[in-house]
Amino acid sequence: MVEPQVTLDPQSLSPVExxxxxxxxxxxxxxxxxxxxxxxxxxAGQNVAQLTELLLTETRTHLHPDIAAGFRPDQAELRRVAEAIIARAR
Known part of the structure; x- marks a missing residue:
């Protein structure tokens, strides 16, 4: 199991966020x-870049459309998760 963690930068958030x-x-x-x-x-053997894109797309499908539209994840975290998926498959 991959353990991702999303952390939001408070400086980039609105007061409500x-x-x-x-x-x-x-x-x-x-x-x-x-x-x-x-x-x-x-x-099925995808590379890190492909998995990173799949992760973003799949993650957005599990969010409310308004939240999904504004979701701008840390690319390093997505890459870390993609690399963990590949490493676990080997």
Whole structure:
């Protein structure tokens, strides 16, 4: 199991988003973890770049459309998760 973690930069958040930061981080992390699990199950030799894109797309499907539209994840975290999926498959 890959253990992703989404952390939001409070400096980039609106006042409302700052108030909801904890629950929003939890929701985003949960969506990313679900996406990682699903992608791990169907991994078929894709490279890191391909998996990173799949992770983003799949994560967004598990979010409310408004949240998905604004979700700009840390690319390093997505890459870390993609690399973990590949490493586990070997």
């Amino acid at each position: 700052r108030k909801l930061r904890g629950p929003l981080e939890d929701q985003l992390t949960s969506a990313l973890a679900t996406a990682a699990d699903k992608i791990s199950e169907r991994y």
